[in-house]
Amino acid sequence: MTYLHKDNQGSPISLPVNKVVCIGRNYLDHIQEMNSTVSEAPLLFMKPKAALCHLDEAIQVPTDKGECHNELEVSILLKSPLKNATEAEVLNAIWGVGVGLDLTLRDVQAALKAQGQPWERAKSFDYSAPVSGFVPLGEMEDLNDLHFTLTINGEVRQQGHTAMMLHKIVPLLAHMSEVFTLDSGDVILTGTPKGVGPLLPGDNVDVEFTGYFSIQTKVVGE
Ligand code: ZN
8 A cells, every 4th residue: 555654543644755764773683694794884875665564465576586584673753854963953854653564575685795796676665664653752762761562473672662762762763863864754774683583474473562552564585
């Protein structure tokens, strides 16, 4: 179905659908499980707006390109542009906060990394960013104390806590806005904790954003 930003009650939000900006390697436990190294400057990449879809609809994964991995991350929806922003300006520009998947074709990514090539083929395909509805910022508690959990077929696979981020949400967005302008309707995915693994057609998926909502969905093959 056509993607529109929604709030956590399912009502549409009248903001444009725009790009998705992501950070890699933002939790030490995930860096360790991937045998990656900590990069001092945040590792940034983007997904086009065609990547956005609704997490509460079935998650479509490509089935002919090797493993497609879950990366459950806190997501931010912006309501106004940011360029060279201060942290106060970042807080004023956030519409709300939810969770989303940064779906990743892990075998494709490994081949791209080996060749020193960029990651778009592994991360920026259509429907690679299923996102939840967004909780209005005014209803949120401390952004550095958010917990989220991904359960697959009844087994907990990922548990995240934003206190463990190497680059915390507000300074991260301020930094991103120094690299390129963030726009109204942009979605930011803020990095995955450990527990990435393959999603398979038929998997039952339970996403919990602790204290705010939970979503039950499933995986289907494309
Ligand atoms: Zn990610």
